[in-house]
Structures are given as structure tokens and as C-alpha cells.
Amino acid sequence: DGSKRPVRIRRKVVLPASNVVVPAMRPPAYAVAEGVDCGPANILSSDEESGRLRTSYVVVGAGKTGVDSVLLLLRRGVPASAITWVVSQDCWYFLRDYIFH
Secondary structure: OOOOOOOOOOOOOOOOOOOOOOHHHOOOOOOOOOOOOOOOHHHHHOHHHHOOOOOOEEEEOOOHHHHHHHHHHHHOOOOHHHEEEEOOOOOOOOOHHHHOO
């Protein structure tokens, strides 16, 4: 409803500054040809993109975001043959539930 009320601060937590830069915060570190649509993975979740089916997709990266992007495309009905997934030569995944027991 937009109303305001005062609060009393009991504890202030100060975190160190982080210099982390994720791909969504910068342009790609590689050349992109003119006319090619290139954007961060989170654009796939946008309303505009969710109803759009392109002829092909390229997902760069084998981290969690890359995996999530490929799975999202497959769930939307994009054929696997229309997805090119660029991953490093040496990629490992661990199931945390079994590692930290």
C-alpha cells in the first residue's frame, strides 16, 4: 500500500567489495559478427524471447547458466540439432549431495 514506518537498526553488516564481473555485466570477450543477435543467457527468460523460436542457438559456457540455458531451450521445443553448445575440453560436474557428507 506504499505506507512507511520507522525501523531500528540493531546490527549493521558490512561486506567487502567484490570485483566479480559476470558475462551479463559486460560485452562478450570475443568478436560477434554484424547482424548476429548476441546477449546474456538471462535474455532467454524475457517475455519477448520466450515466444520466439529461432532457427539456431549457440550457448557459450558449460557452467550452471550454460546448462540451464540448454535445458530451457530443449523444454521450449527447440530441437537439439538447432543448439550448438560451446564448452571447454575438460568439463566436470559434481553432485554436491554426495560430496559434502
